[in-house]
Amino acid sequence: MKRVSIYLMAGKKTPELAAAAVAGGADLLEIGFPFSDPLADGPVIRLAGERALAEGMRTKACLDCLAETRSKVEVPLIPMTYASVLEAYGYERFRDDATAAGATSFIVADLPLEAAPELPRVHLVAPTTPDERIRLAAERTDGWLYLVSLTGTTGARESVSGQLAALVQRARKVTEIPLLAGFGISTPEQAAAAAELAEGIVVGSRAVEVAEVEGPSGLERYVRSLRTAVDDLAASPAG
């Protein structure tokens, strides 16, 4: 079965939203720990981060949010953040405290795969990443590889990047590990198109937007629409 991963920004409503996303069919949740200067993020997640920081979502509050989310859902939970947050908290301390709060792995958007080996994490590879480096990332990654399906920042796009197919093909040559495609995937059609290539999809900006505007019930409906699109693909003869 294809996997659907949903990104949510840490906040007061996150545990409830997480439960709704799982009810809608999410297999995995990424919980954003906001950072003031998120280089990999487009406007939607950047603004969500600004709002989260304004409502006090500092590292300690994010860890509490993670623990509360863990009490509501059983799927893997992955904090996603930036190196400066970990520098301040301490990499090992962060690993221990977040794991105690229910984290199953980590994603750090600006930490190169050579750095901080003490923090097991899901590595990202991009269309610009050479094959040899994809191999290295696959060796070191924690469970699956995050394919950045385009050269760019997070956020919805008109269609799934034409760069994704080539990236999947190159990754397949060097690793058997599951590949989840993210960045620029927001509609059920795009989810299906990306899931046809990879083992699953990651949806961030659009999920954050839906959660903000439509609340838990809207998020559940939205995630279900992605789930259905991805599952229909597996059920169809062409899938």
Next chain:
Amino acid sequence: MTSVETGYFGPYGGRYVPETLVPALDELERGWREIKDDPGFALELEGLQRDYVGRPTPLYRTERLAEGKSVYLKREDLCHTGAHKINNALGQALIARRLGKQRIVAETGAGQHGVAAATVCARFGLDCVVYMGSEDMARQAPNVERMRLLGAEVRPVEFGTRTLKEATSEAIRDWITNVETTHYMIGSCVGPHPYPELVGELQAVIGREAREQILEAEGRLPDAVVACVGGGSNAIGLFAGFVDDADVRLIGVEAAGAASLGTGRAGVLHGARSSLLADEDGQIGDAHSISAGLDYPGVGPEHAFLRDSGRAEYLPATDEEALAAFHLLAEREGIIPALEPAHALARALELDSDLALVGLSGRGDKDLATVLER
């Protein structure tokens, strides 16, 4: 293959960037190493520095500024475009051409680096996009007009602090998106490896010239070398000439409200680990300075290293002290400095040293409106 393990100054520096950029930084580093050892490059750069920029810039002994003391000014304000920023922009344009990149993105605060980038892009026929905080665009309107006149597109950055910090983030996001066709012309010795080293080497011409000139003029080295520090490129370039002379004090002067070295802590911003204005959670704070060029919460990693090692000292100067030095230099020497080096002057004049050399990194035309408002 990659140099994540190299590219550090002690514990500072490195490459803290989204994966998309890592290969581009490798490519840049390779290109830079090749071009550095290419005699043709050195010849072309020297020729342009002489004929286009106006190097060597004079080392001027002040007459009436400080009684009883010798204070020399390294006159980077006399460079083409009015600041040291052109030294770096010119070198990076040659690198971009070598890498086959036709499009340049840059960030700017006060507009001096933006103007330098727009200038060299006009000279080399490159497309130029400059990101600038909307707050800075209002403060530095003449530089916005200059950039546009030179053919650059100036894109306002309308979020966060609307200053240099956000402009830098947006320039990097543009680079992530257009990395195949675009060179990121960073304006200071900050950012991911190899930028701090590359910018430092391109600015080292300031210190090389200054050392030769002071020996020629005084027959000895200065007691102290003083420069302002925002990101720190003019200081790192000037210090480079004297860092091996253990008896020469190296003094960097930060804006009191943007003292990343004086009051900062270790953190990661814009691709490098350095000393930053960050809170206990690693969130980056706001800087505050009358001088847009110093209004940045980070600093080049080499400065953080020089501070820790004790080789250089870093002192603050307030807005008022900088303004006083600005007026003093104008009235006593007939030189209107930029507000950035006015910070360096303010501290230099108090030093208990007979012979001081101060980096006058830029001229003050851009700051007239700010100064007249006070």
